[in-house]
Amino acid sequence: MARGKTALSPDLPFPPTLPQAGNRSKRDCIANTIRNAISTGLLSAQGRLPSSRTLADRWHVSRGTVEAAFDRLCSEGYITRTPGSGTRVSAAVPDSFLPSLTADLHKPNDRLAADVLDRGMLLTSAEAPVQAGIPFIARLAAPDLLRASHWHKHAAEAAKDSGTIDADFMPTRGLYPLRQQVAAYLGVFRGLLCRPEDIFITSGIRHAIDAVARVLLEPSSKVAIEDPGYPGASQIFELAGADMVDIAVDEYGMKVADLEKHPDISLVYTTPAHQSPLGVTMSVDRRESLLKWSHQNQGWIIEDDYDGEFSFQSAPLPALKSQDQHQRVIYCSSFNKTVAANLRVGFMVVPPALQNRMLALSEMIGSPVSGTTQLALAAFMASGDFSSHLRRCRQAYQQRRDVLIRELERHASGKYNVTGGHAGFHFILWLKPGTDEQDIVNQAATVGIALQSLGSLCRRASFGPAFIMGYSALSLSQARFSGRKLGLILGASS
Ligand SMILES: Cc1ncc(COP(=O)(O)O)c(C=O)c1O
Known part of the structure; x- marks a missing residue:
């Protein structure tokens, strides 16, 4: 990560839950994302963060929200703010939040349950929560199908x-x-x-x-x-x-x-x-x-x-x-x-x-x-109501998946691949290597689509750009509408 006056931001991920968050939790989403980037080593010690204005523009939130997130991280010791020199990652990060990737470095008696719970909170809140009706994090039992x-x-x-x-x-x-x-x-x-x-x-x-x-x-x-x-x-x-x-x-x-x-x-x-x-x-x-x-x-x-x-x-x-x-x-x-x-x-x-x-x-x-x-x-x-409910769900999920895939195919043929779609609540959408994943996430967020990157569920594994596409708890028209929107974004991507 570059130091000095260069902004560090290109690899700062878009906070996945931001589009759905209320004002107060927007601050938390942003703080969680930056804290996570620090504790996973994405942002290095003493590296410079982008200004609150840059992040506010990029993530479509008010500058005050980013400032509030910065204040919080400052009080937790993750970042320091000096007039004239901007906002920097602290030289020593509070190690109670270091994630499991660095667990090898911990002595067994460091791993108190409380620390793990604090870190768990961080990881959980940094992850896109599954949510019915929100494309494409809707990978859960569909509430509308239970009679x-x-x-x-x-x-x-x-x-x-x-x-x-x-x-x-x-x-x-x-x-x-x-x-x-x-x-x-x-x-x-x-x-x-x-x-x-x-x-x-x-x-x-x-x-x-x-x-x-x-x-x-x-x-x-x-x-x-x-x-x-x-x-x-x-x-x-x-x-x-x-x-x-x-x-x-x-x-x-x-x-x-x-x-x-x-x-x-x-x-x-x-x-x-x-x-x-x-x-x-x-x-x-x-x-x-x-x-x-x-x-x-x-x-x-x-x-x-x-x-x-x-x-x-x-x-x-x-x-x-x-x-x-x-x-x-x-x-x-x-x-x-x-x-x-x-x-x-x-x-x-x-x-x-x-x-x-x-x-x-x-x-x-x-x-x-x-x-x-x-x-x-x-x-x-x-x-027998349970087995008929299962039959109904199986049929509905398949239809939702098919509609979504059809829309993607209609508008973005050749720009992606789908795997893992033969079952369940989600499939993986693989973008062409070299596609700017974060740019697609940002564009999708502007039209109300939350995309969860496959990378967010990787520990050591590394894959090209890809998203986990949850469709089970979308209505058919949501799947069609959002599939078309995402298809258009992908279709126009280089
Ligand atoms: C693979 C997997 N297992 C288990 C669960 C959680 O199941 P439960 O809510 O029954 O604890 C989830 C939730 O999304 C999951 O994705």
């Missing part, structure tokens, strides 16, 4: 029945009727045969990952994660004090052979059905190798099946867990993805060897989901 009348009918019945739930009927691993429905559903939809006894109800996938981390990990345990990958998982492992091992991903999924380079890995976290974020499906060979690795090394695997339900072209491959002869896979999934993002119910299938410890943990923490919600969900599944 309120169906859900309300079951919820009302459950509310009546919930008086019958007493302490004995309310096991902390989840109500039996729901676990029974989940077991039946997994057999039919994911080829996974398990018993209700193997299932633990959680508040979602992250809750399941956290429970597994508590049960299995010790400080400095080695956890293999996909790179690029889902930051929500790596943050939880870090919170448990684990050391992350980044494993690259190619068109066949996680490069399982690379696990052999790290003989002390105790846990692998993977998204085999539709890799998050690249969208590739783990090949059958890699699945076999991964299961073999876990058996030979007595390692554990977390299978995050976050959107495995929504496969458009053909039936999805059965879950990895369905081939798990040696019971080394903890399978996690979530109704937050299939029913509604705010439902906050998920589940995990726990191998017998871990069940006692998991049960002890559940007893300590208590049930994460109300009995009424569990009963409502069990009835929703038993009635």
Whole structure:
């Protein structure tokens, strides 16, 4: 990074959440982006920042907002401001915020949970949040597809029945009727045969990952994660004090052979059905190798099946867990993805060897989901309303994807490539090498489109310009309208 009077800004990323933020949070978005750029080394110590006027012009915010963000960073010690010499990155950055990329430099006792949580806040707020109705960060369950009348009918019945739930009927691993429905559903939809006894109800996938981390990990345990990958998982492992091992991903999924380079890995976290974020499906060979690795090394695997339900072209491959002869896979999934993002119910299938410890943990923490919600969900599944809801979603998501791709093709043919679009809530849009990614982000923001760069989910991996395109929670007309807008921007790009 150049020093002296040269502005540092060309590689300062556009704050991803800025277009949707209110005035106060605009300041926070800007502060987070700059803080993140400093702590990841994008802006180097004592380097000069662009002026508040330049950033205000570039990001279409008031100069006062940028000044407020600068003031905040100044008070936190990240930057210093001297009249006549401008704004510079401090010589010594507060190290409590250094991100996980530099975790190797930390001594184990530096990694207090509080530090990890502070850093987690930073990373989370620097990331574009998924949001319904906002192109193209709308990669979540579509709120418009859940038939309120169906859900309300079951919820009302459950509310009546919930008086019958007493302490004995309310096991902390989840109500039996729901676990029974989940077991039946997994057999039919994911080829996974398990018993209700193997299932633990959680508040979602992250809750399941956290429970597994508590049960299995010790400080400095080695956890293999996909790179690029889902930051929500790596943050939880870090919170448990684990050391992350980044494993690259190619068109066949996680490069399982690379696990052999790290003989002390105790846990692998993977998204085999539709890799998050690249969208590739783990090949059958890699699945076999991964299961073999876990058996030979007595390692554990977390299978995050976050959107495995929504496969458009053909039936999805059965879950990895369905081939798990040696019971080394903890399978996690979530109704937050299939029913509604705010439902906050998920589940995990726990191998017998871990069940006692998991049960002890559940007893300590208590049930994460109300009995009424569990009963409502069990009835929703038993009635067949859940499977018809899944069918409706699968069809609607496919239509939304197709409309978006058609618009891009119409206006920007030859300027991009799409991969990972055969399933789920998103695909990857690859721009031609050399395209100015930040310029496209900025132009899109002016027409209300938020683009999340693939690079924001990479740790060591590096790719050409690309975006994660979430479409599931857009209406057809939003997908068409914004697809056209983005197509026109891409079409005019050089
Ligand atoms: C790959 C992946 N796993 C898990 C989750 C979180 O699921 P939950 O809300 O059920 O914790 C997300 C959220 O976007 C995700 O992308």
